[in-house]
Amino acid sequence: MTATDQARTSPAADGGTEKANAFVGLSRVMLLGFVRDKGTLFFTLALPLMFLVLFGVLYKGGGTSHVKVAEVGQVKLLDQLKDQKDGPLSVLEITTFSDEESALTKVKKGELDGLVTEGPDGKLVLRFSQADQVKAGTVQGIMNSLVQTANQMASHATPAFTLDSTKVEDDSTKPIQYLTPGLLAYAVSMGAVYGASFTLVTWRKKRVLRRLRLAPISAGTIVGARVLVSVIVALAQTALFLAVAQLDYFGLKLTGNWWLVIPLVVCATLAFMSIGLVTGSLAKSEESANGINQLIILPMSFLGGAFIPLDFAPSWLQDVSRALPLRYLITPAKSVLSQGGGIADALPAMGILLGFTVVLSAVAWRFFNWDDA
Amino acid sequence: MTEAITADGIRKRYGDVQAVDGVSLSVAVGEFYGLLGPNGAGKTTTLEILEGIREADEGRVELLGMSPWPRNAKLLPRIGVQFQASAFFNKLTARETIRTFASFYGIGPKAADTMLERVGLTESAGVLTDKMSGGQAQRLSIACALVHDPELVFLDEPTTGLDPQARRNLWDLLRDINAEGRTVVLTTHYLDEAEILCDRVSVMDHGKVLKTGAPATLVREIDDTVRIRVESGMLTADRARDLLTTAGATFSNLEDDGTTLALSTHAPGPVLSMLAEENALRGLEVRGATLEDVFLQLTGREYRA
Numbered sequence: 001m002t003a004t005d006q007a008r009t010s011p012a013a014d015g016g017t018e019k020a021n022a023f024v025g026l027s028r029v030m031l032l033g034f035v036r037d038k039g040t041l042f043f044t045l046a047l048p049l050m051f052l053v054l055f056g057v058l059y060k061g062g063g064t065s066h067v068k069v070a071e072v073g074q075v076k077l078l079d080q081l082k083d084q085k086d087g088p089l090s091v092l093e094i095t096t097f098s099d100e101e102s103a104l105t106k107v108k109k110g111e112l113d114g115l116v117t118e119g120p121d122g123k124l125v126l127r128f129s130q131a132d133q134v135k136a137g138t139v140q141g142i143m144n145s146l147v148q149t150a151n152q153m154a155s156h157a158t159p160a161f162t163l164d165s166t167k168v169e170d171d172s173t174k175p176i177q178y179l180t181p182g183l184l185a186y187a188v189s190m191g192a193v194y195g196a197s198f199t200l201v202t203w204r205k206k207r208v209l210r211r212l213r214l215a216p217i218s219a220g221t222i223v224g225a226r227v228l229v230s231v232i233v234a235l236a237q238t239a240l241f242l243a244v245a246q247l248d249y250f251g252l253k254l255t256g257n258w259w260l261v262i263p264l265v266v267c268a269t270l271a272f273m274s275i276g277l278v279t280g281s282l283a284k285s286e287e288s289a290n291g292i293n294q295l296i297i298l299p300m301s302f303l304g305g306a307f308i309p310l311d312f313a314p315s316w317l318q319d320v321s322r323a324l325p326l327r328y329l330i331t332p333a334k335s336v337l338s339q340g341g342g343i344a345d346a347l348p349a350m351g352i353l354l355g356f357t358v359v360l361s362a363v364a365w366r367f368f369n370w371d372d373a
Numbered sequence: 374m375t376e377a378i379t380a381d382g383i384r385k386r387y388g389d390v391q392a393v394d395g396v397s398l399s400v401a402v403g404e405f406y407g408l409l410g411p412n413g414a415g416k417t418t419t420l421e422i423l424e425g426i427r428e429a430d431e432g433r434v435e436l437l438g439m440s441p442w443p444r445n446a447k448l449l450p451r452i453g454v455q456f457q458a459s460a461f462f463n464k465l466t467a468r469e470t471i472r473t474f475a476s477f478y479g480i481g482p483k484a485a486d487t488m489l490e491r492v493g494l495t496e497s498a499g500v501l502t503d504k505m506s507g508g509q510a511q512r513l514s515i516a517c518a519l520v521h522d523p524e525l526v527f528l529d530e531p532t533t534g535l536d537p538q539a540r541r542n543l544w545d546l547l548r549d550i551n552a553e554g555r556t557v558v559l560t561t562h563y564l565d566e567a568e569i570l571c572d573r574v575s576v577m578d579h580g581k582v583l584k585t586g587a588p589a590t591l592v593r594e595i596d597d598t599v600r601i602r603v604e605s606g607m608l609t610a611d612r613a614r615d616l617l618t619t620a621g622a623t624f625s626n627l628e629d630d631g632t633t634l635a636l637s638t639h640a641p642g643p644v645l646s647m648l649a650e651e652n653a654l655r656g657l658e659v660r661g662a663t664l665e666d667v668f669l670q671l672t673g674r675e676y677r678a
Contacts, residue, residue: 022479026473032464032465033465036464206463210426210460211460214449214452215474215478216477216478370426
């Protein structure tokens with residue numbers, strides 16, 4: 001040290017005891033970079049949410065369809081039904097026609113499942129189409145039971161046999177139950193893959209990485225800040241998706257262990273980030289990083305069951321999906337969110353996701369470069 | 374004198390290109406040192422090896438008594454580095470940028486804002502860095518290199534692409550930084566800049582240091598050389614060659630770029646009287662040697678940035 005060193009005015013000294021933290025500083029930079037980038041906001045929040053709303057609306061009408069019958073003229077038995085809400089009407093949709101011919105045409109075309117008229121002496125006449133065998137059977141069965149019940153009541157006799165039926169827990173999947181975890185997984189993968197890869201590519205291109213290397217901060221601080229910000233983004237996506245899916249219109253009902261989706265999303269975020277680290281290490285420009293990311297995320301989303309439920313997929317596709325991390329978020333998330341799944345469903349998947357993270361991070365480290373030159 | 378930097382025989386090769394070919398240099402504490410040379414001379418690579426961003430293929434470097442390679446966390450807070458391209462984060466304002474860099478060194482926002490004021494950017498503190506002018510970006514970049522009060526500062530072509538006024542303003546800032554006792558190492562391809570700012574310069578070309586010394590000393594070594602310029606087109610090529618013969622000194626050089634006829638000579642008297650005889654004095658300019666002449670003498674080429 002020379003005398004002039006002592007004389008030099010230190011800007012740091014002016015700050016007094018005021019301290020700052022590199023981890024906080026970096027996290028803030030990354031969060032601001034995310035919030036201020038309209039493109040990123042759109043692709044990680046708005047677009048997946050639009051998919052959720054769109055698919056939610058499209059698939060809403062789906063599920064069990066009613067048996068549709070035409071009532072031509074007055075049919076006493078059917079008219080009685082209209083007063084009782086819980087009866088066969090829950091599966092029966094009755095349309096009244098005055099013109100028998102046009103109703104018959106509709107039955108022949110398969111637009112209606114049956115045509116009911118009342119003949120003389122309380123006779124119920126049903127004409128049905130054989131086009132859909134299941135529906136043909138259903139419509140005959142319903143009409144038959146209507147007649148039987150009416151007969152039995154008219155005879156005023158005590159029935160010899162009765163049927164007592166109770167509902168069991170509904171294991172079938174409503175569209176919103178697989179749409180929510182599927183599209184959430186898509187959203188989280190977009191956010192985490194892009195977040196990690198674009199940070200790497202732009203920081204390398206703009207020489208920020210190089211500048212960071214010359215600052216006394218560890219690689220752990222940089223990675224830690226990126227993990228924190230990606231997890232914050234992913235949890236914000238989760239909150240948003242669950243809030244929208246639970247609206248009355250979409251009707252997602254969360255079951256007891258739904259909170260397990262939080263550690264699942266965190267583990268999945270790490271796995272997706274490590275994909276982003278690999279692509280960000282390999283790609284030289286934002287454009288090529290974008291291309292590689294899409295080439296990974298889109299097939300992974302389709303094969304992993306983000307848009308279409310895997311339950312109906314052929315077995316080879318099921319096998320392919322097992323090699324992709326997305327599946328290990330979607331399947332357990334579906335289970336814990338709305339089907340009463342528990343820790344046993346979530347824990348193995350979390351382990352697998354962390355395994356992906358370790359392997360992919362090692363690959364990324366192998367290709368990592370501070371500089372393009 | 375204490376040395377801030379010593380480098381001994383550093384070499385760096387990229388494929389077929391020997392970017393740095395055996396550079397040795399030493400910079401004293403508190404010195405303003407310049408690495409001078411045209412584009413591609415190897416200045417930036419030399420600087421990067423000194424900073425510890427690149428590993429030299431051969432040779433030894435010591436900064437403040439420590440080796441910069443591999444990455445040395447003890448050394449890093451004591452050096453400040455400004456890059457040729459502005460290395461800023463996306464979507465941040467000037468204030469946010471410098472506060473972030475300050476945080477890496479545990480320095481709070483108040484001190485960061487003071488530094489911003491120092492480089493005259495307080496009024497543009499809220500401007501996004503990608504919306505700033507070239508001069509503003511350079512000043513911010515320098516502020517970011519200085520925010521942690523380093524002893525040794527590296528500046529890579531800080532005035533490239535700036536208008537003359539912005540360059541002059543930046544020179545004042547750089548002189549102040551050095552006057553505070555910091556050692557400053559600067560690369561530049563502007564000879565005037567090196568002459569005005571630097572205590573000592575090393576002239577580089579083709580990855581080698583050709584000569585090192587105070588600009589005034591380097592100039593004095595060739596100060597019997599006088600540079601004469603007139604408008605071109607007033608003499609035929611033959612007459613111009615005669616002129617060179619008349620000049621007939623140990624060192625002379627004639628160039629005609631179509632607008633200016635320039636020559637350096639040890640015998641200005643005969644040349645000037647000859648030009649007067651030919652009535653070819655339009656646009657006459659006579660001056661003593663500058664670093665440009667030093668470069669010319671060292672490389673045999675006219676200096677072109």
